[in-house]
Amino acid sequence: MKAPNKSGWKPSMQSDDGMQSGPATNSGNRALMLEEPLLFEIGNTDMTGVDLPEIDPSATTRMGGLERVDSIGLAGLSEPETVRHYTRLSRQNYAIDLGLFPLGSCTMKHNPRLNEKVARMPGFADVHPLQPVDTVRGALEVINELAHWLIDLTGMHGVAMSPKAGAHGELCGMLCIRAALEARGDARKVVLCPESAHGTNPATAAFAGYTTEDIPAGKDGRVDLEALKARLGPDIAAVMITNPNTCGLFERDMKAISDAVHAAGGFVYCDGANFNAIVGKVRPGDLGVDAMHINLHKTFSTPHGGGGPGSGPVVLSEALSPYGPLPYTARTKDGVVHLVEEEQADAFSEEHSDGKMQSFGRMTAFHGQMGMFTRALTYMLSHGADGLRQVAEDAVLNANYVLRSLEDLLHAPYADSGPCMHEALFGDKGFGDDLSTLDLAKGMIDEGYHPMTVYFPLVVHGAMLVEPTETESKTALDQFIASFRSVAQRANAGDASLKQAPYYAPRRRLDETQAARKPVLAYREQSPPAGKPTLSEQGGS
Amino acid sequence: MRYLPLTDTDRSDMLATIGADTIDDLFSDVPEEARLDGPIRGLPMHASEMAVEKHMRLLSKKNLAASDAAFFLGAGAYKHHVPASVDHIIQRGEFLTAYTPYQPEIAQGTLQMLFEFQTQVARLYGCAVANASMYDGSTACWEAVAMAGRVTKRSRAVLSGALHPHYAEVVKTMAKFTGDTIAGASPSIQPEPDTAGLIARIDDDTSCVVVQYPDILGRVNDLNEIADAAHAKGALLVVVNTEPVALGALKAPGDMGADIVVGEGQSIGVGLQFGGPYLGLFAVRDPKHVRQMPGRLCGETTDAEGKRGFVLTLSTREQHIRREKATSNICTNSGLCALAFSVHMTLLGEKGLRQLAAENHRLACLAADKLAAIPGVEVLNTAFFNEFTITVKTDARAMVRKLADKNVLAGVSLARLFPNVDTLSSRLLVAVTETTSEADIETLCSALKEELS
Numbered sequence: 005m006k007a008p009n010k011s012g013w014k015p016s017m018q019s020d021d022g023m024q025s026g027p028a029t030n031s032g033n034r035a036l037m038l039e040e041p042l043l044f045e046i047g048n049t050d051m052t053g054v055d056l057p058e059i060d061p062s063a064t065t066r067m068g069g070l071e072r073v074d075s076i077g078l079a080g081l082s083e084p085e086t087v088r089h090y091t092r093l094s095r096q097n098y099a100i101d102l103g104l105f106p107l108g109s110c111t112m113k114h115n116p117r118l119n120e121k122v123a124r125m126p127g128f129a130d131v132h133p134l135q136p137v138d139t140v141r142g143a144l145e146v147i148n149e150l151a152h153w154l155i156d157l158t159g160m161h162g163v164a165m166s167p168k169a170g171a172h173g174e175l176c177g178m179l180c181i182r183a184a185l186e187a188r189g190d191a192r193k194v195v196l197c198p199e200s201a202h203g204t205n206p207a208t209a210a211f212a213g214y215t216t217e218d219i220p221a222g223k224d225g226r227v228d229l230e231a232l233k234a235r236l237g238p239d240i241a242a243v244m245i246t247n248p249n250t251c252g253l254f255e256r257d258m259k260a261i262s263d264a265v266h267a268a269g270g271f272v273y274c275d276g277a278n279f280n281a282i283v284g285k286v287r288p289g290d291l292g293v294d295a296m297h298i299n300l301h302k303t304f305s306t307p308h309g310g311g312g313p314g315s316g317p318v319v320l321s322e323a324l325s326p327y328g329p330l331p332y333t334a335r336t337k338d339g340v341v342h343l344v345e346e347e348q349a350d351a352f353s354e355e356h357s358d359g360k361m362q363s364f365g366r367m368t369a370f371h372g373q374m375g376m377f378t379r380a381l382t383y384m385l386s387h388g389a390d391g392l393r394q395v396a397e398d399a400v401l402n403a404n405y406v407l408r409s410l411e412d413l414l415h416a417p418y419a420d421s422g423p424c425m426h427e428a429l430f431g432d433k434g435f436g437d438d439l440s441t442l443d444l445a446k447g448m449i450d451e452g453y454h455p456m457t458v459y460f461p462l463v464v465h466g467a468m469l470v471e472p473t474e475t476e477s478k479t480a481l482d483q484f485i486a487s488f489r490s491v492a493q494r495a496n497a498g499d500a501s502l503k504q505a506p507y508y509a510p511r512r513r514l515d516e517t518q519a520a521r522k523p524v525l526a527y528r529e530q531s532p533p534a535g536k537p538t539l540s541e542q543g544g545s
Numbered sequence: 546m547r548y549l550p551l552t553d554t555d556r557s558d559m560l561a562t563i564g565a566d567t568i569d570d571l572f573s574d575v576p577e578e579a580r581l582d583g584p585i586r587g588l589p590m591h592a593s594e595m596a597v598e599k600h601m602r603l604l605s606k607k608n609l610a611a612s613d614a615a616f617f618l619g620a621g622a623y624k625h626h627v628p629a630s631v632d633h634i635i636q637r638g639e640f641l642t643a644y645t646p647y648q649p650e651i652a653q654g655t656l657q658m659l660f661e662f663q664t665q666v667a668r669l670y671g672c673a674v675a676n677a678s679m680y681d682g683s684t685a686c687w688e689a690v691a692m693a694g695r696v697t698k699r700s701r702a703v704l705s706g707a708l709h710p711h712y713a714e715v716v717k718t719m720a721k722f723t724g725d726t727i728a729g730a731s732p733s734i735q736p737e738p739d740t741a742g743l744i745a746r747i748d749d750d751t752s753c754v755v756v757q758y759p760d761i762l763g764r765v766n767d768l769n770e771i772a773d774a775a776h777a778k779g780a781l782l783v784v785v786n787t788e789p790v791a792l793g794a795l796k797a798p799g800d801m802g803a804d805i806v807v808g809e810g811q812s813i814g815v816g817l818q819f820g821g822p823y824l825g826l827f828a829v830r831d832p833k834h835v836r837q838m839p840g841r842l843c844g845e846t847t848d849a850e851g852k853r854g855f856v857l858t859l860s861t862r863e864q865h866i867r868r869e870k871a872t873s874n875i876c877t878n879s880g881l882c883a884l885a886f887s888v889h890m891t892l893l894g895e896k897g898l899r900q901l902a903a904e905n906h907r908l909a910c911l912a913a914d915k916l917a918a919i920p921g922v923e924v925l926n927t928a929f930f931n932e933f934t935i936t937v938k939t940d941a942r943a944m945v946r947k948l949a950d951k952n953v954l955a956g957v958s959l960a961r962l963f964p965n966v967d968t969l970s971s972r973l974l975v976a977v978t979e980t981t982s983e984a985d986i987e988t989l990c991s992a993l994k995e996e997l998s
Contacts, residue, residue: 043661043891052897054628056979059903066910068765068928070796077668080894087630090658090888094639097654101638114548115642118594123818124632127605132618133820134957135609136949142607143819149604156588168680168821169877171864179722207864207874213722216869254574285572290579301877305548309635309881310655311645311677311841313822329718346714347964365718369621369683369711369809370820382601388591389584391546397568398551404571405559423563423571449651454644460865477550478559504849509650512849516649519846519858523835525674526664 037510040092044527047079053086077529096510097310098454104476104484106406108427108457108469109202109250111280111302116386119305119379128378133370137343143374144341147333150381154298154319157392158279159289162325164318165332166372170277171204173297173316174244176329176367178212180295180320181242181271183327183364190269192241198227200250200461202275214241221463225251225418225429229260236268246275247291248282250461251418252403252427252469262292271295271324279303280473281400281426284393294321300373304380315376326360329367343371398474399426402481406470409485413492417464426473432466436498441466444495446505446513451487546591611817613952615985615992617912619932619976620761620957621682621709621787622820623812625901626980631814631888635881645841645880649856650848655880656855659843662887669789669890670806671797672828677841677857678883679825679875682809683715686755686785688827688839688873689805690716693753693781694725695837695872701750703780705743706730707760709787710962716755725752731966732959734934736927738766744774751780753805758784758798759791761962762925763932763974772802781805789813789826790978791930793895793902799830806830814889815882824882836862839873901979905931909977912986916975919990921997925972932976934959937997941973944996953992 032039065071081089098105105112123129127142137144151163164180167173178195185192195209198219206216217235222228227245243265247255255261262272274288274296280303282288288296300306300315308314320328331345336356344352346366353361387395400423407428411419415433418424432441445455445468457469470488472481494502506512551559556568565571572580584590592600611624618624635641639654646652646659659677666675679685690702702720704713704727713729720727728746733739738760747754754775759765768784775782784798786808798806810824811817829838836859844858864871893901909931917924921938935956937944942958949955956976959969977986 040657042657044664047891047894049895052894052900053630053892054897054901056897056900057904059900060907063903063907064910065794065906066913066926066928067795067906067930068767070765070767070928072792072794072796074800076793076797076895076898078665078890078893078895078898080897081891083628083630083892086888086891087634089891090634090640090884091637093654093657094634094637095654096651096657097639097643098648098651099639100642105642105644107644110644112642112644116548118598120636120641122598122601122605125602125605126610126612127608129816129818130610130612130624131608131819132611132616132624132817132954133622134618134620134961135611135954136946138946139609139949139954140819142604145607146601146604153588156585168684169875171874171876172680172684175874179718182722202876203863203865203868203871204874204876206869207867207871210869210871211723211874213724254572256574256576259576259579282575284585285581286575286579287581287585307641307881308644310640310643310652310658310884311880312877313680313879313882314877315822330714345964347961365721366711366714367684367718368681368715368821369709370681370823373821374819375822378601382597385589385592385597385600386594387546387548389586389588391549391591393581393584394546394549397571398549398556400571401551401556401559401563401568404563404565408563422574423565425574445648446650449648454651455648475548475550478552478555480550506650510653511650511852511854514649514848514854514856515846516856516858519844519856520861523842523858524845525660525835525842525858526667527660 038092040089042527043089044079047081049075049078049080051080051082053081053083103453104472104480105454106456106470106472107454108471109277111471111473113305113473114475115305115307116383118386119382122382123375123378144333144343146377146381148335148341150377153384154317157283158296158319159287160319161322162320162328164320164328166329166368167297167316167318168368168373169312169314170297170299170316171208173318174204174208175211176318177273177295177297178208179364180324180327181273182212184324185241187362192239194239195241196235196243198245200463201244201246202250202277205244205275209244224421225253226255227257227261229257232261233264236264238269240268240270242271242273244273244275246278248278248425252424252429253418254425258291266292277302278426281396283396284389285396294324300376300380305383306376306379313373313376315373326362327364329365330363331371395474402472402474402476403428405481406472406485410488410492413489413496427469427471429464430468431464435495439495439498439502441468443502443505444491447491447494447502449506450508451491453484453487614954615952615988616954617956617975617977617989618954620962620974621809622817623788623976623978624817624980625790625812625978627814627816627889628892631885634888635885640884641881646857649854653854656843658884658887660845660855662883663843665887665890666826667828669792670828671799672806672830673832674835675826675828676838677843678878679827679840680879681821681823681825682787682807683712685807685825685827686712687716687719689783689807690753690755692805692837692839693783696781696834697752697779699750699752700724701726701728701752703728703746703751703754705756706732707738707762708755708757708785709761712785732761732963736925738764740766740770744771747774747778747780749778751778753781753783755783755785758786759788759930759932762934763929764926765795765928765930768798768801768803788930790902790905793898794906795930804830810886814885822879822882824879824886837872840875841878904979908981909933912975912977915986915990919994919997922993931978932974935973935975936971937973939997940970948992951992953989955989
């Protein structure tokens with residue numbers, strides 16, 4: 005493997021003569037690295053970037069005397085200034101479009117632009133959720149077609165489409181479980197989660213009214229089946245398991261776990277965050293799973309958008325399907341896709357499912373993340389059944405390639421037990437004095453990469469979870485591996501310069517303690533600039 | 546398969562490096578009986594960009610786009626003009642394809658934007674602090690009820706009957722599982738909200754009173770009286786707003802004593818999208834309540850060289866640190882919709898927002914007057930912003946369906962929103978925005994005249 009850095013220069017070799025960083029500039033900018041003030045420092049309340057009619061002060065209003073008189077304090081910019089402000093800000097972000105984004109458990113794959121184009125078709129983007137159903141048949145068909153794909157890909161019985169993101173989907177699945185237990189008069193109170201679980205799992209169980217207990221893990225990084233069986237009993241409502249798990253390993257005993265949980269009268273919730281590793285290769289429905297959310301923004305390529313919006317449909321077993329949330333879509337024998345809301349729910353259930361559907365209720369206004377449904381369906385149709393299977397294979401291949409290319413340098417706790425799935429897990433054992441996983445991560449920033457997921461899962465000390473995804477070429481992986489090896493070698497050698505990394509990002513390390521101790525969560529004007537009225541003096545327009 | 550860069554040669558080279566013979570060796574932990582032997586049957590194979598686009602375009606054509614009709618729907622989702630530059634900016638890859646800003650040194654773009662967004666929302670709502678967004682207005686509403694429970698250590702929430710019924714349903718659904726008590730009510734169909742009736746329902750166990758402003762019938766009223774009554778009983782006032790444009794003309798909830806203000810931000814920058822993704826807004830008036838807030842918060846700090854920068858902060862409230870003791874299980878929020886909101890709000894500025902609000906109100910007044918002049922139509926509201934309720938001398942829901950065939954989307958019938966309330970069959974909620982032309986209003990009026998004659 006050849007490093008792209010042929011000269012072998014390292015940040016640790018930086019000289020003290022100032023030539024490396026060059027002289028200071030008047031603006032604080034450094035060529036294409038541009039500083040950008042806050043909107044409230046460059047805009048003002050009288051500037052606008054839209055052309056709307058001037059307000060007629062003599063017009064009568066019918067707002068019950070509740071006119072907003074005081075200044076709101078919203079700064080505006082003209083259109084060119086607006087575009088420049090946000091374009092400058094955008095350049096301070098790392099993104100998939102710029103390079104490999106190996107965040108474990110986040111599946112940062114390429115976001116196809118066809119998805120964006122389709123989502124913006126007026127028939128999808130410009131449709132109101134409460135239009136008469138005859139005017140939205142295409143939208144209902146999209147929801148139904150996507151539901152059909154999700155059911156077929158997972159081998160499950162039904163799917164709840166309305167959850168807004170993964171954690172909302174988890175909540176949906178747990179509420180289905182609770183509704184099913186209550187329907188049989190069974191008031192179980194405990195949910196078991198592995199220590200390696202995403203934080204959302206125990207938080208969700210608590211929000212659904214359960215207490216949580218840890219499931220012990222075995223030495224091979226998987227659920228300890230015997231210990232789990234010993235804990236099962238009439239108080240266990242459900243077991244929440246991530247498969248592939250957060251150590252990047254497939255839970256080999258999944259079917260046996262499900263059988264044991266079912267035998268004890270409980271349900272199996274599977275966190276589907278890592279579905280990308282197995283899509284088209286194995287169906288969770290064949291492993292006894294009762295509910296699993298699917299992050300459309302992970303496996304099915306809808307954009308992460310700097311933190312959402314996500315979309316978290318939940319596939320459900322036959323036992324849980326009757327309890328899914330309202331509204332839902334259903335295709336009847338005549339081929340028509342119906343929208344079932346509170347109003348028709350009982351009658352529709354009587355007519356089409358012998359009264360079995362007993363929804364636990366509504367989780368959100370309207371019908372879920374339609375804009376994500378169109379994108380995900382576009383992606384599925386593009387890949388097809390064959391392409392999605394190839395997705396899983398390439399994702400797993402890329403992760404194993406990373407694992408085997410680093411295991412001589414970094415502690416890889418489960419490397420001996422076999423292949424990983426879609427992500428490779430390393431720990432900080434062997435790092436030099438005082439150096440931590442955080443230092444290595446910041447060193448990766450200087451190399452031009454977004455760091456891997458760090459300090460998660462909690463079961464591995466100084467964990468680094470690397471998920472390259474299937475949309476990286478071998479060349480891109482080789483360059484990433486060369487950088488990763490270089491920084492790992494520096495960490496092992498105790499290279500103290502890593503403690504100050506990053507050197508070349510728009511910002512050096514940020515003081516998170518200060519941010520939390522004295523929170524500044526909104527902009528406040530300093531004393532007003534000369535000649536400008538203060539906000540309270542401006543009054544309403 | 547255009548999204549997969551590996552070639553077959555790459556694949557075999559990489560398998561050799563790994564020391565595996567076939568790709569199936571890497572799936573050896575999957576029990577053999579569960580492994581699928583080929584592509585899942587019954588699903589289509591991969592398709593070209595052209596073929597997929599065509600398939601999706603045909604589906605999209607089966608919907609009536611709002612812009613192709615005379616359009617008067619609201620009830621929590623509003624059709625507004627979104628400037629072209631908003632959509633351009635949210636499609637920049639550095640925003641679109643970034644993750645949650647957990648590595649702040651290379652996410653200052655998203656973080657500074659969120660700090661500006663939080664400031665915009667807080668000011669719009671008349672509050673001290675807003676978070677970095679929630680899924681949508683309805684889930685933000687439940688999170689506000691849950692937060693009020695944590696603050697007051699009480700578990701009985703009183704909902705106004707004029708709260709959006711979907712929001713009320715979400716709150717009631719969640720409360721079934723958390724053990725909270727929700728006192729709901731049917732909407733009272735009067736020209737003005739039933740403030741006295743609402744206040745009478747507040748007792749010493751009440752954690753919060755939840756009111757919508759403008760309410761589901763489009764009515765607006767001073768909230769100070771309700772705030773005082775709630776505070777006198779030790780309860781919080783939660784105000785829900787589903788039309789942020791209204792706050793460019795109407796007093797802010799935070800300035801009338803609301804403790805938690807939540808709402809739907811879709812009107813600014815996001816678009817209709819058949820109901821999602823939307824943008825949940827969440828703010829508190831008193832900074833002392835910040836540590837009980839759900840969701841992500843972005844805060845200002847400095848870097849090692851003393852430069853100003855931004856980070857996600859107070860994360861000890863959140864699930865990834867606090868696990869089962871977190872204030873919410875929320876993780877992903879609505880980052881890109883928050884960006885769209887923030888860019889649109891920047892383009893508007895206070896001047897543009899006020900003009901936008903005034904234009905909405907002007908056209909709504911015009912529409913209300915023209916509708917009221919039609920025999921068989923009555924306008925219910927005394928006061929409103931851009932949405933009001935009318936009574937028609939026929940079944941409103943059937944009429945809406947019928948008019949849709951003539952490309953008139955006349956409004957949202959209250960019978961659709963409140964299916965179990967018999968007395969609402971003749972009521973119709975009509976929303977008017979800057980996208981409504983005077984010709985559209987004429988079209989609606991003549992369609993109604995024809996129906997009612």
